[in-house]
Amino acid sequence: MESIYLLIPVSVVLVFGIAFAFWWSVRSGQFDDLEGPGFRVLMEDDLPKTKIEAPEAEKAEKV
Numbered sequence: 001m002e003s004i005y006l007l008i009p010v011s012v013v014l015v016f017g018i019a020f021a022f023w024w025s026v027r028s029g030q031f032d033d034l035e036g037p038g039f040r041v042l043m044e045d046d047l048p049k050t051k052i053e054a055p056e057a058e059k060a061e062k063v
Contacts, residue, residue, distance in 0.1 A: 025031065
């Protein structure tokens with residue numbers, strides 16, 4: 001019976017902590033874009049980009 005005196009306040013504090021963490025995450029925008037990160041993983045942005053060289057005639061005009 002004495003453990004109830006400890007467990008009830010601990011559970012109330014835990015509920016308030018979880019509610020605060022959820023409120024903070026909603027207010028800071030954690031749930032704004034749920035699909036974007038999943039699509040961003042599939043995009044191939046990490047490939048090295050090759051520089052397209054201009055034809056010889058355009059190189060001569062720039063010099």
